[in-house]
Amino acid sequence: MEENRKRARGDEENEEEEVEVRPPLTRSHKLSKDPNKHHLLIVITGSVAVLKTPELIQKLYEKCGENRLAIKIVATENAVKFVNILKLDFDDFVYEDKDEWSMWRERGDPVLHIELRKWADSMLIAPLDANTMAKIATGICDNLATSLIRAWDLSKPAYFAPAMNTFMWENPLTIGHRNTLKTLLQFKEICPISKELMCGDSGQGAMADILSITSLISALVRDQLAVKTHCIS
Numbered sequence: 001m002e003e004n005r006k007r008a009r010g011d012e013e014n015e016e017e018e019v020e021v022r023p024p025l026t027r028s029h030k031l032s033k034d035p036n037k038h039h040l041l042i043v044i045t046g047s048v049a050v051l052k053t054p055e056l057i058q059k060l061y062e063k064c065g066e067n068r069l070a071i072k073i074v075a076t077e078n079a080v081k082f083v084n085i086l087k088l089d090f091d092d093f094v095y096e097d098k099d100e101w102s103m104w105r106e107r108g109d110p111v112l113h114i115e116l117r118k119w120a121d122s123m124l125i126a127p128l129d130a131n132t133m134a135k136i137a138t139g140i141c142d143n144l145a146t147s148l149i150r151a152w153d154l155s156k157p158a159y160f161a162p163a164m165n166t167f168m169w170e171n172p173l174t175i176g177h178r179n180t181l182k183t184l185l186q187f188k189e190i191c192p193i194s195k196e197l198m199c200g201d202s203g204q205g206a207m208a209d210i211l212s213i214t215s216l217i218s219a220l221v222r223d224q225l226a227v228k229t230h231c232i233s
């Protein structure tokens, strides 16, 4: 991916800041699968908890083994405002909205959110912010992440780890949206915890700790690979 990177200049308060950007993917981009690995799709959204993504990736590789786990990430536009996705210690792609349209030119070209759905064995939405949770619950699909989730194969495991301020968490809308994800879509919730939030408030709503998330996902990876191996032999 290194050669795909180019530098763009940002200018803020007369300071020259270098911002790395990756050009949009083209129609020749292929999503290859490795039969010996579990293919995990991580969706990241615009919660401050996205700052934990580097640790999440590192711990998942540690627990599952890099030779057994393939990770791809789908990021919303707001998620990308929190982390420099090109600096993630990660040798696959972070897909963004721009890629959805640059990969499609004419009939027969790949449609990225459908290709990602086919590629994945499971999906982890972490952190899931209030906005994207509401969109999923009401069927809105106006970006790559929500189009992928709307097209998701409901027979495959999907987990979500909400992360939001306590005021948002306690809003009755949140309760309704969580229930829709759990009961209608059968997504599994990784419950948030109570602690001092990054905004300084204290209470429920912080994303579950990385250890809880990675324990659940590594158990899933282990089970699914065991089934795969059993079926091949």
Ligand SMILES: Cc1cc2nc3c(=O)[nH]c(=O)nc-3n(C[C@H](O)[C@H](O)[C@H](O)COP(=O)(O)O)c2cc1C
Binding pocket: 044, 045, 046, 047, 048, 049, 076, 077, 078, 079, 128, 129, 130, 131, 132, 163, 164, 165, 168
């Ligand atoms: C600094 C900052 C931190 C934020 N943290 C959260 C959060 O933890 N949870 C949340 O639901 N929204 C949070 N928001 C608001 C979301 O970023 C906003 O609703 C946005 O529209 C989400 O877009 P997305 O769902 O497409 O990623 C935060 C906003 C800012 C500016």
